[in-house]
Amino acid sequence: MNQHPYRIIVIAGPTAVGKTDVAIAVAEHLQVPILSFDSRQCYRELSIGVARPQGRQLQQVPHYFIADHSIHDPVSAAYFEQYATQKVAELTARYGQLVMVGGTGLYWKAFWQGLDAIPAADPAIRTEIILQYRQNGMEWLQATLTELDPLYAASGEMLNPQRMMRALEVVRATQKSILSFQGGADKAQPYEA
Incomplete structure (x- = not known):
């Protein structure tokens, strides 16, 4: 028996290698949402150079952390750790599993392992x-x-x-x-x- 009741399917890699298409195919097959861990796709104002899912792709499967923040409210790895911890708990409670996709290793590490306790900036x-x-x-x-x-x-x-x-x-x-x-x-x- 599996010791963890919930499962996260992680798809990671550099920009523009096809992660989005794979993530959507997996999420559609499993009927689960996608949570991005990309540090730039979360910004509404950035559309060039971030290879963010568009129109039809966003309609195929529910997406989170995609174009839902403003560049005027910067997002950090520490913010993502808190956001993802809450969102993953919410989504796995509802679906049992989800797909996480992105290219920002620091954001994945922040969620999965936590961040080092470096003192706050003075x-x-x-x-x-x-x-x-x-x-x-x-x-x-x-x-x-x-x-x-x-x-x-x-x-x-x-x-x-x-x-x-x-x-x-x-x-x-x-x-x-x-x-x-x-x-x-x-x-x-x-x-x-």
């Missing part, structure tokens, strides 16, 4: 770091991060200014490397995927 520290980065550039950011968080600097993520500024923000706020907060999420799920 607006004052963030603003200061952004200003210093704009004034002093990448070289300053790399040198400062190497000095304050050598563990992160050694991880090889020293070319992405957004990630570097976040790492610097965390070390300034907590005196701990951002890496010390990662790897702890392990959310138990009542589903088979």
Whole structure:
């Protein structure tokens, strides 16, 4: 006997490889809805470059997290974790299973495993770091991060200014490397995927 009473069929891959057609075929066959875990298809205003299901496809099977948010209200992995947890519980209670489809691995990971407990952003520290980065550039950011968080600097993520500024923000706020907060999420799920 299966230990999980509910099942999620997961279809994942890069944009424009045919995930939507496969997901619709599976969902129609099983008579279940589709929940997207794509970080861009959720925005109403984005229609080019996101390969979002259109017209007839959306009528074939109920879809969730498709064109139901505005770009003026940004969605994050943390938001998706909460949204998907609630929506999957609601849909599996009704249908017993559902199809989840997308290309955003972080959103799937956020739902399935949970997110690491990295401290929330401190607006004052963030603003200061952004200003210093704009004034002093990448070289300053790399040198400062190497000095304050050598563990992160050694991880090889020293070319992405957004990630570097976040790492610097965390070390300034907590005196701990951002890496010390990662790897702890392990959310138990009542589903088979």
